[in-house]
Amino acid sequence: MITYLSTRGGEQSKTFIDVLLGGLASDGGLYIPNSWPELSGHELKALNGAPYADLARHVMAPFVGEDISPAAFRQILQDVYSRSHFNHACMAPLVQVGPNAWIMELFHGPTLAFKDYALQLLGRLFDHVLGERGERATIVGATSGDTGSAAIEACKGCANIDIFILHPKGRTSEVQRRQMTTVEADNVHNIALEGTFDDCQNIVKALFNDKRFREETNLSAVNSINWARIMAQIVYYVSASLALGGGERAVSFAVPTGNFGNVYAAYCAHKMGIPIKRLIIGSNRNDILTRFFEGGEMRSSSVEPSLSPSMDIQISSNFERYLCDLVGRDTASIAKLMNSFKEKGSFSIGADYMKEARSLFDAKRCSDEQTLQMMSACHAETGYMIDPHTAVGLFAGLQGHADPSVPLVALACAHPAKFPDAVEKATGVKPELPEHMADLFEREEFVNDIPNNQTKVADFIRANISK
Numbered sequence: 235m236i237t238y239l240s241t242r243g244g245e246q247s248k249t250f251i252d253v254l255l256g257g258l259a260s261d262g263g264l265y266i267p268n269s270w271p272e273l274s275g276h277e278l279k280a281l282n283g284a285p286y287a288d289l290a291r292h293v294m295a296p297f298v299g300e301d302i303s304p305a306a307f308r309q310i311l312q313d314v315y316s317r318s319h320f321n322h323a324c325m326a327p328l329v330q331v332g333p334n335a336w337i338m339e340l341f342h343g344p345t346l347a348f349k350d351y352a353l354q355l356l357g358r359l360f361d362h363v364l365g366e367r368g369e370r371a372t373i374v375g376a377t378s379g380d381t382g383s384a385a386i387e388a389c390k391g392c393a394n395i396d397i398f399i400l401h402p403k404g405r406t407s408e409v410q411r412r413q414m415t416t417v418e419a420d421n422v423h424n425i426a427l428e429g430t431f432d433d434c435q436n437i438v439k440a441l442f443n444d445k446r447f448r449e450e451t452n453l454s455a456v457n458s459i460n461w462a463r464i465m466a467q468i469v470y471y472v473s474a475s476l477a478l479g480g481g482e483r484a485v486s487f488a489v490p491t492g493n494f495g496n497v498y499a500a501y502c503a504h505k506m507g508i509p510i511k512r513l514i515i516g517s518n519r520n521d522i523l524t525r526f527f528e529g530g531e532m533r534s535s536s537v538e539p540s541l542s543p544s545m546d547i548q549i550s551s552n553f554e555r556y557l558c559d560l561v562g563r564d565t566a567s568i569a570k571l572m573n574s575f576k577e578k579g580s581f582s583i584g585a586d587y588m589k590e591a592r593s594l595f596d597a598k599r600c601s602d603e604q605t606l607q608m609m610s611a612c613h614a615e616t617g618y619m620i621d622p623h624t625a626v627g628l629f630a631g632l633q634g635h636a637d638p639s640v641p642l643v644a645l646a647c648a649h650p651a652k653f654p655d656a657v658e659k660a661t662g663v664k665p666e667l668p669e670h671m672a673d674l675f676e677r678e679e680f681v682n683d684i685p686n687n688q689t690k691v692a693d694f695i696r697a698n699i700s701k
């Protein structure tokens with residue numbers, strides 16, 4: 235049976251539900267499975283052509299174990315990965331954009347970005363576990379625009395969850411705000427905070443640090459390092475591998491990368507037996523990972539805005555999970571490296587480790603200008619529009635992909651209509667929102683303006699939790 239441990243060694247033998255509800259380990263580390271379940275060749279053959287929900291069950295069942303009853307898990311997957319939440323029957327379809335280059339579209343969920351593939355499931359799993367225990371939880375989060383809507387969409391139908399999302403008033407794009415505020419559900423509460431994104435984050439942090447408030451509201455978060463999110467993302471890599479190589483022929487993936495969550499899921503698929511030739515990381519000018527793969531040193535620097543804002547980050551948190559495997563699960567040395575990173579803003583690993591890392595991973599950076607060029611070239615050559623994040627990945631993939639006989643799959647992590655200005659600048663064409671969202675600008679908004687004040691926010695949350 236699979237159990238979970240912290241990358242920093244402070245926790246062992248945790249169950250799936252422990253890590254689902256816990257998020258971050260108590261020693262500051264991230265949870266990883268104690269072993270990698272294998273998808274045998276026989277099993278993969280049988281999965282060729284299976285519906286996405288069935289594939290998802292086969293890939294994820296070993297990680298979930300008996301913590302959730304197999305019948306309930308099956309039902310949840312059938313509900314989540316269906317046309318009622320995703321706008322394409324194939325969930326993660328492939329589109330050809332070059333002789334042996336493909337785009338995997340991961341923007342068919344309710345918020346038009348790949349995070350839906352994991353968060354839709356995470357919301358349902360949370361709700362199921364809370365229901366079994368007769369508990370409720372309050373999810374509170376801060377967003378600069380992008381992640382808030384995916385969390386709201388994930389929780390809106392959940393009977394045992396109330397969700398409160400703070401965004402900085404007047405500082406998100408209109409599409410981003412409307413994706414959050416037009417959701418009509420009794421358990422969804424949008425707070426437009428009269429302040430900046432940092433003010434939003436500080437209030438959320440302070441609420442989590444307030445023990446009384448935390449206990450009174452059973453406070454929880456849907457943060458980006460939850461193992462269940464990684465687990466759900468493994469599925470589409472298996473899906474692409476089956477479609478292009480029957481699970482036998484190797485495929486390379488190009489992944490626009492910020493927090494290293496998405497590309498780490500590809501690594502997990504590889505550990506489970508999916509043949510992968512190269513994993514090519516694309517970064518924008520915030521290139522901490524590319525610098526690491528070039529020079530062997532992880533060193534944070536300041537965050538600069540770019541055309542691909544979801545990758546404007548300083549620290550790739552999920553990298554710690556891969557690093558733990560790389561050093562042979564020597565959790566004590568991970569704790570040391572992470573401490574060094576926190577104190578000095580940098581760490582290095584030995585040449586042998588770098589050699590091994592580079593045997594699977596490659597990393598390329600893509601400037602804003604190159605991003606626009608890539609969007610423009612793809613549109614001119616194939617008529618296909620890609621968003622700026624997808625362009626960063628595709629650019630990196632085409633640069634780092636040495637063997638044309640191996641299929642290259644570049645991940646489309648957002649729909650072009652999410653970033654209309656950059657797409658129009660590059661292609662001269664304004665991307666249209668998909669049909670099911672075409673009336674976004676006519677929908678009614680539900681939002682509460684609240685001053686930049688922790689007590690006022692806490693009072694609002696207390697008053698609006700379902701009883």
Ligand SMILES: *Cc1c(COP(=O)(O)O)cnc(C)c1O
Pocket residue numbers: 347348349380490491492493494495496497544545623647648
């Ligand atoms: C979150 C996000 C990314 C980065 O993914 P990570 O898992 O953080 O590496 C890239 N593109 C888009 C559109 C995103 O929303």
